[in-house]
Amino acid sequence: MTNKHREPLFTVFKRTSFSKKNSILLRVGIIAFTFLVSMIVCSIVIKENMFAIIGTFFSGAVARPWKLILDACILLGFGVAIVPAFKMKYWNMGANGQVIMGTLVSIVIMFYMGNFALRSGFNNFLTLVLMFISSVVVSTIWAVIPAIFKVFFKTNEVLFNLMMNYIAAGLVAYTNYALAKGQKEAQDVTLLNEGGWLPSIVTKNFNSNYLVASIIIILMTVFVFIYMSKTKHGYEVTVVGDSAPTARYVGMHTKTIVIRTLILNGIMCGILGFLYASAINHSMNPSMCGSLGFTAVLIAWLSNFNPIIMSIVSFGLAFLTIGTSKISSVYRIGNNDLANVIIGLMFFAILISEFFIRYQVRINIKMLNRKKEVEE
């Protein structure tokens, strides 16, 4: 190899010649294929008929339809909440922390006001309103702090937000402990009476709280969609995201736009936090959101910030999560490790298929030939 201008063996460039129909077919095909492979893996691990396992998967996933919809909506909610910030290329990794801070204040109010409300006939509705407002305010503060540091001191928002997540988790753990003093169990406190709960109708297969929470999140999604595509604010966010210097050049106040967008982000996280406290969990713990804040990033990114695709992906993921965890329990694996492996495989396959749909890889045949010549 003597020539100085070595060409790379692989070249990756953007694909333009892929029809929409083909790309959808490819995605569906990849997902179906991966699902089949993971079911084969399951049947080998569990030593059970694959079709029985697939049956368990589907019947388990739809056994509690409202829970399925709620799980999908929560995932969607996290995704939607971070969309404006991500569109602006502000990498908000702190959705978890922002949501649980909202839950934290809601639970504290629930703890003091809820008990008081039930005893004194104080209006439960007012308690709920107070919870809602404080949840939104605190989540917003939590989201805006890193934004302020970013725009004025140029700190890195990813690290800052991750750190804020840890602080929030610590505060939740401490508050649980502090509220529990003199009480039996921390988490029980807000479960014992229903002050500060959204009024609900609950039967074996239906929970109106789940429905209310899902509807609120769907409304949130519609709002974000309109905000991003039809308003001036949304347009400004896109411009700042594409090129901050351009935005400044055309006279946009980028600092204001960043902080304004993060306020919106915080408000949505606050709503989620409020829903956790009043409708979904009625209690809190540091790990209650799991890794939803990070999964949401993946979902938003995979869906290209398109709310309809985000809804589909969220639903698919919730379906997969519930179905696979049912496999774990029915076949007495106990823990969720196998389920996580399947979900991981799925994500991996989707990421790879996205790559090949968006980009084309060309192997440099000339290079290969030249190599051969050299070897010969």
Place this chain on the structure above:
Amino acid sequence: MKKFFKLVLVLVLCVCSVFALSACQSKNKVKVGLICLHDESSTYDKNFIDSMYRALDELGLKASALELVTGIGEDNSCYEKACELASTCDIVFADSFGHEPYMLKAAKENPDTIFCHATGTQAHTAGVENYYNAFASIYEGRYLAGIAAGMKLNEMIEAGQFTALEAMVGYVGAFPYAEVVSGYTSFFLGVRSVCPTATMVVRYTSSWYDYDKEYAAANALIASGCKLISQHADSYGAPTACEEKNVPNVTYNGSTVAKCPNTYIVSSKIDWAPYYVKMITAVMNGEKVAEKDYVGTIATGSVKLDAVGSNAAAGTQEAIDAAKAKLQAGTLHVFDTSTFTVGLLPVTSYKADVDDAGDYVGETEVIANGYFHESEYRSAPYFDLRIDGIRELND
């Protein structure tokens, strides 16, 4: 394109329904759910899981009748899992104390499924029809284990290793709850029934499972002059410390003879299989169990002692068997008020916090006919008297 999508959708729906139907047909006669705090790596949860498989065996059910979930914390995930299991199971069990409020919440919302919670306290007051508590009279098992410990102390005294007045027992406890207090007091009364000069020191670790803390607590007890160690915590910490220092150890939740062959004396444990058999049989026959609290006893086979170790004193097994017979005949009571004092005074009346309203105020008189009626008014222990001869140390 649209047509194609419709076709795919219809196909998917067809396949789904076929699978759903086939899932229905292959359903067992009865489906049982079990929720565990940890997995088999914890001796506590392993005991529950193993007991469940034994119970299924006894009932002639296949293992596929069981749905098992492990690693469920004492938080809302327990409620979600309980509801999820209720959608397919006829009866759902949970094993950890903190699962209770979530099980109760799930029970209220799923009236067609029976919910059983081990070690809980609220079934008899909650008024929820399909919710049950269970425990065992493990204080009897600990009393018997205490006899083995006392005889070992006597043997060492006779061998001249220390004087009768130096016979001090160390106890590693998790938390100062009634469950632990009841356990170490019954153990101590067992010790003192054969070795009257014995005293005891209790150290708490503030954790149910912490190897290092339990190891350190046992070592501290040995250093302060304890001649024998027992524990109520779930790791191998205390037994290992005993094996290293060659101090006899009376253990809980299963034999440690494999890992600690030189110091293992005896082990007491709860066998949950009889309870599982009873509840599952009731569900299979469509019967309703009336009593909210189940207390397993020696007679039901719920309270068990593992084989006495080779290091135990001669005649230990015979002494245990004799005491066991008396306990079963009702001529011997573990918490006989003539055998202990509180503040140097005999106890004639005590109101225990049986109805758990979170107030820590006792409301039920539990002393009658000369003994403390443990686990009679509800299954979970409520003996929390601090008797003379036992010293508690907190970190």
